[in-house]
Amino acid sequence: MTYAAQSGHPGGSLSVTDILTALLFRELRLDPVRPEWADRDRLVLSKGHASPAMYAALALRGFLPREELASFRQLGSRLQGHVDRTKLPCIEASTGCLGQGIGMAVGMALDARLRKASWRTYAVIGDGECQAGPTWEALMAGGHYRLSNLVVILDRNGLETDGSTESIMGIEPVAEKFRAFRYHTLEIDGHSFPAILGALAEARQTTDGPTAIVARTVKGKGVSFMEGKHQYHGKAPTKAEAEQALSELARPSEGNA
């Protein structure tokens, strides 16, 4: 998708792919036939630039035709550079500018509590985003309201546009920060499905407040020349790179599932 569009964010899409796969194919209560089903679980992709991973997962899950993926970032497409709910009904919240998704998720979780509804709200955030003040405002609100129906998942790939988060503006110890903000906090391997699904199951059992999952991931996961390279945060691959990437990603996964 990012090759076809010659723009976009491959690195942070690949790091969050396993998390989105676990959510969309196992954890979330969803129905592709009824994307606006009232009792669906809500997923807010606060790192809206990981739209390629989101669109790919939604297509495989039956929410949109696979052929439509080729329209990513093109004029007139529903597949905007950053996810857009007004164009695509299976997107809960339009995001892009960072630091806003958790606040919207908190609003959704408050609504569910007011209605005594059983659906849950999930916010997937990036680690560069943890440098933004409003991320912590929103986390504070989720903790204050003890929103046990809210799960925040941090895609901790360690890299942002200009380099590593810790060399630019360190966010560590981030798990301790979540705990201080009253989150039941779990640290997992974000590329292990048993670990992701186990953490999500534990979040369901947590009834006295929200859960935060720090998912350690690899930016550019699955593509040898992108892994751990911040240069692929917001840069599309060349034709040769795209072909190599797709062939590497097509190989059966090795060991971590």
Next chain:
Amino acid sequence: MSAVIGKAESLRDAYGKTLLALGEKDPNLVVLDADLSGSTRTVLFGQKFPERFFNVGVMEPTMMSIAAGLALQGRTVYASTFAVFAAGQAYNFVRQSICYNRANVKIVATHGGLLVGADGGTHQIVEDIGLMRGLPGMTVIVPADAPTTRAATVQVAEREGPAYVRLTRENLPTVTDGSFAIGKAQELRSGSDLTIVAVGALVARALEVAEELSKVGISTRVLDFASVKPFDAPALMRAARDTGAILVLEEHSVLTGVGALVASETAENYPVPVRRVGVPDLFGESGEPWALLDRYGMSKERIRDEAWELLRGRGKVQ
């Protein structure tokens, strides 16, 4: 026709009481505030409906995101704080979380403009109307009095989509009969020599100057332009055609406010001389609220001078 200037009332009280009444009728309505509920008067709603009231503390940007999240689940949401925080501090959250998402959030901001007074220039936002009317899909209302505040508070809920209502800290004299309607200008005084388009606290001054001008035989039309977006284009074009000159009064920067709107719309569609009275390209300062209006170019004398300037240009006076 000439309007009567009535007794001064609090716009914030009018908002708070109307919001309470709306909350009694609509169980789907929720209210957010950012640690200013006493000043914005959302406290009235909060005391009656604590389960539907969220005082989020000093986090105005995130208040807008939480409001949007609630609204996207089908709720009517009111969010209040001071204008400098709602439009200034939270701008990109209003833009993305609310407007880009087409969330049904009604931002009712109090303490707009210089009439904040003693708190000084940090808190006297004179850019908010420009910021908010530039946002796609945003409705912008600037009431001049308590009756319009009551009507606007109800009508923004009836109109799906985001809205920004700018209120003033100071009590303002009643100048309308409460027949405000979104998208309509209210003609408070008929006239044929000159039109004064005014919003907010300066509508009363417009009426006072119009009355003075009538004593020397000048007939001044006064339009309360509370509905800044959508604005009443037909009423504006009629004013241009019928009176040939327009004076705009606003307690806001002349660079981006209602004066800029009127000047650009008339220039494109019916060019007539337009003069803008408002805050020049400056920040405010501490002071007695009404003295600040005089100091920053919105005194009655200045308004009269600008009116004479337009009338001279039209050959109506020497």
